[in-house]
Amino acid sequence: MENITTDRLLLRPWEDSDVDFVYDLYSRWVVQRFIGQEPRVMESRSEAVERVERFKAINHPIHGIWAVTGKDDGRLLGTLLLKPIPESGEEPMVASQDVEIGWHFHPDQWGNGYASEAANAVLEHAFLSGLPRVVAVTNPANESSQSVCRRIGMAEKGLTEKYYNSTCELFVLENPATS
DSSP: OOOEEOOOOOOOOOOOGHHHHHHHHHTOHHHHHTTSSOOOOOHHHHHHHHHHHHHHHHSSSOOEEEEEEETOOOOOEEEEEEEEEEEESSSSSEEEEEEEEEEEEOOGGGSSSSHHHHHHHHHHHHTTTSSEEEEEEEEEHHHHHHHHHHTTOOOEEEEESBTTTSSSEEEEEOTTTTO
16 A cells, blocks of 8 residues: 655555554544444544554555545544445445545544545545546435535435445546546
């Protein structure tokens, strides 16, 4: 997984030293409330250790789960992901052919445009790498993430039950070079 940079951000692989940030981020209800069928907060630092290990285990030339940091100060800001999205169905759900983009940022960083900036950079990476399209799904009540989807040019496709055994708002962006 390669580093991705923007004017203000560095997206890099996760490191063991990031565990405390991951625990702080994912132990907050305001961050977790729209994630998963039954949202829950991270309850222990050991869960954060496991999460960082899962993030680090992704070894793919296109897909990844990046730590988003300030380019100048290295301060951790959030998470940006680009990975196969699980289709609804029997547990465990199987990854579909579709690739999703998503983001989770620390509440102290909301409103700074970091999610849009990081997502645009990852979309550029995805499309230059040949992905034909990228999808995003949000909880229907997650208006903030839906606004990010619109800002980065994704088309709203309405409600779907195709992914995560859940009803989600679906957004799609086709690769401009192939559409």
